Amino acid sequence: MEIHLSRRTLLGLAAGVPASAALAACGSSGPGKGGDGGSATYWHLSGQPQEGVRTGAVERFNDANPKGQIQVTTFENDAYKTKIKTAIGAGKAPTIIWGWGGGTLRSYVEADQVDDLTPWFDQNPEIKNRLFPSSFGAATVDGRIYAMPFESVEPIVLFYNKRVFDDVGVEPPQSWDDIMALVPRFNAAGIAPFSLGGQSRWTNMMWLEFLFDRIGGPEVFQAVFDGEKDAWSHPAAIDALTKVQDLVKADGFIKGFSSITADSNADQALLYTDKAAMMLHGSWSYGIQQTEGGDFVSGGGLGFMNFPPVEGGKGDPGNSVGNPAQYLSISSKASAEQKKIAKDFFATGVLTDAEVKEWIGTGAVPIAKGSEKLLAASESAEFLQFVYGIASNAKTFGQSWDQALSPTAAETLLDNIARLFQLSVSPQQFTDNLNEVIGK
Amino acid sequence: MSTLTGSTGRGDRRGILPWLAVPALLFFVGFAVVPLVGVLLLSFTTWDGIGDIHPSGLTSWRAVLTDPGLPHALWVTFLVMAVSWAVQTPASILLGTFLAGRQRYRAVLSLIYFVPLLLSSAAIAVAYKALLDPNFGLGAGLGTEWLSKDWLGRPWLAFGVVVFIVSWQFIPFHSLIYQGGVQQIPRSLYEAAELDGAGRIRQFFSITLPQLKYTIITSSTLMVIGSLTFFDLIFVLTEGGPGDATRVLALDMYKRGFQANLMGPASAIAVVLVLMGLAIALLLRRLGGRDAGESQLEGA
Numbered sequence: 001m002e003i004h005l006s007r008r009t010l011l012g013l014a015a016g017v018p019a020s021a022a023l024a025a026c027g028s029s030g031p032g033k034g035g036d037g038g039s040a041t042y043w044h045l046s047g048q049p050q051e052g053v054r055t056g057a058v059e060r061f062n063d064a065n066p067k068g069q070i071q072v073t074t075f076e077n078d079a080y081k082t083k084i085k086t087a088i089g090a091g092k093a094p095t096i097i098w099g100w101g102g103g104t105l106r107s108y109v110e111a112d113q114v115d116d117l118t119p120w121f122d123q124n125p126e127i128k129n130r131l132f133p134s135s136f137g138a139a140t141v142d143g144r145i146y147a148m149p150f151e152s153v154e155p156i157v158l159f160y161n162k163r164v165f166d167d168v169g170v171e172p173p174q175s176w177d178d179i180m181a182l183v184p185r186f187n188a189a190g191i192a193p194f195s196l197g198g199q200s201r202w203t204n205m206m207w208l209e210f211l212f213d214r215i216g217g218p219e220v221f222q223a224v225f226d227g228e229k230d231a232w233s234h235p236a237a238i239d240a241l242t243k244v245q246d247l248v249k250a251d252g253f254i255k256g257f258s259s260i261t262a263d264s265n266a267d268q269a270l271l272y273t274d275k276a277a278m279m280l281h282g283s284w285s286y287g288i289q290q291t292e293g294g295d296f297v298s299g300g301g302l303g304f305m306n307f308p309p310v311e312g313g314k315g316d317p318g319n320s321v322g323n324p325a326q327y328l329s330i331s332s333k334a335s336a337e338q339k340k341i342a343k344d345f346f347a348t349g350v351l352t353d354a355e356v357k358e359w360i361g362t363g364a365v366p367i368a369k370g371s372e373k374l375l376a377a378s379e380s381a382e383f384l385q386f387v388y389g390i391a392s393n394a395k396t397f398g399q400s401w402d403q404a405l406s407p408t409a410a411e412t413l414l415d416n417i418a419r420l421f422q423l424s425v426s427p428q429q430f431t432d433n434l435n436e437v438i439g440k
Numbered sequence: 441m442s443t444l445t446g447s448t449g450r451g452d453r454r455g456i457l458p459w460l461a462v463p464a465l466l467f468f469v470g471f472a473v474v475p476l477v478g479v480l481l482l483s484f485t486t487w488d489g490i491g492d493i494h495p496s497g498l499t500s501w502r503a504v505l506t507d508p509g510l511p512h513a514l515w516v517t518f519l520v521m522a523v524s525w526a527v528q529t530p531a532s533i534l535l536g537t538f539l540a541g542r543q544r545y546r547a548v549l550s551l552i553y554f555v556p557l558l559l560s561s562a563a564i565a566v567a568y569k570a571l572l573d574p575n576f577g578l579g580a581g582l583g584t585e586w587l588s589k590d591w592l593g594r595p596w597l598a599f600g601v602v603v604f605i606v607s608w609q610f611i612p613f614h615s616l617i618y619q620g621g622v623q624q625i626p627r628s629l630y631e632a633a634e635l636d637g638a639g640r641i642r643q644f645f646s647i648t649l650p651q652l653k654y655t656i657i658t659s660s661t662l663m664v665i666g667s668l669t670f671f672d673l674i675f676v677l678t679e680g681g682p683g684d685a686t687r688v689l690a691l692d693m694y695k696r697g698f699q700a701n702l703m704g705p706a707s708a709i710a711v712v713l714v715l716m717g718l719a720i721a722l723l724l725r726r727l728g729g730r731d732a733g734e735s736q737l738e739g740a
Contacts, residue, residue, distance in 0.1 A: 082698045089489040107701065111491030199592075199681055256574030258682040259592030266576060275575055407488070411700030415684075422595075422683035 039069040040095035040334065040341040043084060046074035049287050049362040050151075053355060061349030068341040070096070070349075077263060085407075088113050093331040095338040096345070101138030101147055101327040102403040103410060109141045114329040118144045120343060127347055132367040134391075135325035138399050147327035150350045152284075152364035153391040155322040156206045156400075159285065160278040160303040161271055161296075164191050168277070172303060176214070176243065176310040183252045186277045192254035194247075195276035197262035201414040202402050204421045206280050207247075209321040209401060210307040211240035217315040218396040225404055227439030232431040236314075241420060241427035243310070248421055258422060265292065272296040280307070282322060283387050286363040286380070297380075304383060306390055320390045321398040325367045360384060365391060412437045476714065483707035489697070500704030510709075512684060513692040520603060520688055521667040527607045528614055528663055529656070535611065536618020537648055550619070554612045561609065565676035568605055592678050595685035602674055602686050606667065614659045621655030622648060657728040664724065665717050689713055 044054050051074060058070050073094070075083055087093050088108060097114065099105060108114045121128045127148075128136075135149035160172055168189045173179045179193075186193040197203045212220050216236025223231035247253070254276050260266050268285055270276040272293035279285075286304075290297040309317040328350070330342045351368045359366040363380045365387045372392075375384040391397065402410040416433050419425040425433070486496040504510055539550040556564070571578045572591040579588025592598045629647050638646065671690040674680065680687035680695070687695075689709060697706030 085489055085698065085701070107488060107490055111488070113490060199679055254575065256590040256593040259569075259572075259574070259590065259598070259678065266573065270575055407699070407701040411695065415695075418681055419683045422681075424683045 038335070038337045038341070039071050040338040040345070041073065042070050042096040042098070042342075042345075043073050043075060043080070043087075043094045044098035045080055046076055049291055050284065050364075053358045053362060056358060057349055057352065057355045058345075060352065060354065061345050064348070065341075065344065068344060070341060070345060088331070091333055093333060095331055095334040096342050097329040097331055099147065099327045099329060100323060100400070100403040101149075101325075102399050103406040104403065105139070105147055105327065105329065106141050107407060108329065109144075109146050113332055114146050115332050115339065116144050116146060117148060117330070121145055124347060130369050131351075132325070132369065132391075134397060135367045138324055138403070139327050147329040148346050148350065149325035149327055149367055151326040152359050152366050153322075153324055153387070153397075154283045154364070155320040155387060155390045155394070155397070156209070156280060156282055156307070157304050157387070157390070158278060158280055158307050159271060159289075160305070161274060161276070161301060162303045163301050164189075164274050164277045165303070172305060173278075173308050175308050176313075178308065179252075180247070180250065182277070183247070183250045187251055191274070192270065192276040193252050193278060194254065195267045195270040195279040196253045196257040197260045197264075197267035198253070198257040198418070198421055199259055200262040201418050202400070203262050203267065203281070204417045205401055205414065206282075206321070207244050208240060208417065209398065210280070211243055211310065212237060213315040213319050213321065213396070213398065214307065214310040214317065215240050215243075215313040215315065217313075218319060218398060221398065221401065224434075224438060229438065230435045231438055232434040237431060238427050241430055245420065245423060245427065248423060253421075258418070268292070272301070283383075284364065286383055290363055290380070304386060316395050318390075318393050319396045319398070320394040322400060323403070324397060324399060406440060408440050409434075409437045479707045479710045479714075482703055483705075483711050485704050485707075487703040488701040489703050490701070496704065500702075500708045503702075504705045504708040504712075507705075509684065509687075509692065513687055513689045516599075516685070516687060517668065517689040519599070520606070520670060520686075521664055524603050524606045524610075524667055525660060525663050527603060528611050529660065531607070531611050532614035532659065533618050533649075533652065533656070535615040536620075537622050537644065539615060539619045540622035550615075553615060556609050557612045557616075559609075561672040562676050564605060564609055565673045568601070569677055572601065593682050595682055598678050598682060598685050602677065605673060605677070606670065609673070610663070610666070614663065617659050617662075618652065618655055621652045625651045654728060657724055661721055661724045664720055668713060668717050668720070 042058065045051065055072055055074070058072050062069050084093070084097065084099070085104075088097070088111075093113065097108070105114070131149055132153065135153065136145060139145050139147040139149050164186070165172065168185055168191070170182055170185055173182055183193045209221070216234060216239075220231075220234045220236050223234065254260070254270055260270075262268075262281075265288055267279060268281065268288055269292070271279045272289050286297070286302070289302060293302075296302055306317065306320065309315075328342075328346065330339055334342070351366060356366045356368050356371045357374065360371065360374055360378050360380075363383055365371070365375065365384055372388050375381055375388055378384055398404075402414055405413065413434060416425060416430050420427070420430050482493070483500055484495060484497060485493050486499060487493040535553065539546055539553070569592070570576075574580065574588055574590050574593065577588070579586075589597060591601050625648065629651070630643055633643050633647055669690050670688055671694065674686050674688060674691055675694070678686045680691045690713065693706050693709040693713065696702045696709065
């Protein structure tokens with residue numbers, strides 16, 4: 001899953017190195033730049049409000065460590081995913097690699113491109129112990145830890161627009177049947193039932209993640225993840241795929257969803273401009289709607305809930321899926337000096353009290369233990385406690401599929417999901433296509 | 441190689457000339473031949489772009505050639521090529537002929553026509569994407585029904601939009617070529633035709649078009665080869681979607697290589713692209729007659 005904030009798709013794609021990135025790098029190198037202590041490099045995603053928190057943490061670290069500077073370069077989401085892969089393959093990786101853990105991290109590990117941080121965590125148990133234990137799963141490959149979890153936990157939640165629910169005179173859905181019953185009501189009122197940035201593909205994937213879980217429980221996707229033969233052909237999977245196509249056929253999604261990208265935040269704009277009633281999206285969307293939606297969030301227009309259960313489904317309705325955290329790895333190709341700076345940063349510069357407060361300010365729940373006590377004081381307290389409740393109560397908090405799987409399997413998955421929503425493959429063809437890449 | 445020609449004794453005077461080709465040759469070898477050989481070698485390996493490269497024989501080729509996505513991508517590529525050629529060529533010839541006139545207003549118009557040439561494909565794609573957005577675009581803004589279609593969300597509409605934007609972007613360039621071509625046609629031909637009583641339309645078909653034969657071949661080659669590697673505009677505009685409706689070969693290659701981490705199959709597709717490009721370029725040269733250097737003014 002990814003955080004899409006930037007409108008600068010143009011810059012991100014026009015060249016491998018966007019101008020914004022170059023500018024950001026200049027801006028954050030700080031006064032003590034150069035120095036005799038050398039410097040480490042750090043690439044991460046652009047886009048407010050998250051970008052400001054990330055660069056703020058580095059600036060504080062650089063101010064405190066004039067001899068061990070970190071230079072930041074930022075990238076727009078989709079451009080970053082390609083750029084970081086290419087850079088690592090070419091041996092030009094930054095010292096500190098920002099990522100999502102899971103299958104991509106595994107591909108780095110298998111190529112010996114990132115350092116094993118297990119010994120470092122063993123020597124510094126206090127660092128490990130102050131983070132949510134659940135965040136380490138996606139950082140662990142074959143029992144060893146290759147990344148430091150940080151930032152915030154981001155479940156996918158069902159956002160809805162209270163204003164249009166009031167106008168149409170309906171209640172938020174409590175089950176899948178409710179959802180299907182709401183669709184014609186909203187369509188009749190000229191409001192799209194669901195907003196969806198379908199061109200980004202992973203946005204469609206979130207629907208399947210929840211339907212698979214609610215219908216068949218987490219073990220359905222777990223079997224795929226574990227590489228069991230023909231795991232996609234599970235009856236619950238077929239049922240979920242059929243249900244999603246039913247929703248597409250019933251005009252459940254906004255007109256033109258397959259040409260809307262989440263990168264431009266257009267899907268979220270549809271919700272806060274009252275053009276759509278509901279939207280399944282990552283919890284990071286809260287901060288974006290707060291920033292861009294005028295008085296939509298502050299005026300109490302935004303509602304949120306966990307994905308409702310499906311009638312007769314086996315999955316626990318408390319389960320969730322999303323990003324358990326973000327992850328920082330250290331390039332194995334970095335110099336010893338750079339690695340030391342990176343580890344110093346991990347130890348003293350990441351998720352500091354100031355940064356924790358800033359994350360809370362953006363409507364995010366940081367993965368540092370104890371930060372839950374700060375949530376109530378925030379102006380976004382209701383949402384933050386809701387997210388915290390999901391993260392701490394979910395029996396299973398699944399990692400987003402495209403991040404959990406290998407890049408090869410993920411690309412096939414996303415490709416077929418786009419076709420599924422386009423109604424150009426049947427559930428049966430979908431499962432056949434995906435069974436072929438299991439374990440690849 | 442030039443020292444050899446020099447040693448024959450008679451070539452002393454032109455000894456310097458072959459050396460002038462060396463910089464171009466170096467660039468060609470460095471940026472075309474070497475990567476080409478690299479891609480060919482990579483197509484016989486398995487590589488995820490990050491780890492070690494493992495030789496794997498024909499595995500990648502087998503995977504690519506048996507993938508049902510390949511014929512589809514080939515078909516889409518061919519359609520983009522054919523349709524955009526069929527749209528661009530007549531429009532460019534007419535515009536080029538029109539702009540070849542010496543009147544001042546035509547010079548002003550030609551300046552305006554060339555504006556799209558100044559814009560990068562990515563910028564054009566972003567602009568059109570915003571204009572065609574079904575919810576926030578031009579149609580929704582102006583409240584016009586026929587403009588607020590799901591332009592990029594329906595397979596054939598999206599395909600049409602791609603061809604339209606490609607044409608919009610490149611017709612100015614080809615008009616420029618034709619303008620030059622038309623201006624090189626000797627006035628005497630037209631004067632003779634006028635004496636014989638041929639009208640404007642007859643002159644166009646009997647003089648201008650035949651005289652533009654080689655210009656048409658040049659422009660067509662550029663169009664066809666260009667559309668074979670068409671990538672940036674489609675990538676930003678539709679990412680090959682909806683579904684795989686606009687997934688051309690170059691995009692397919694990128695997605696396999698850089699998104700699915702399958703560098704072997706991606707290289708195999710790259711080789712296919714190169715071979716297709718070469719074959720089409722050769723074919724077009726053949727169409728132009730055996731001796732492209734022959735005089736265009738025979739019988740004039």
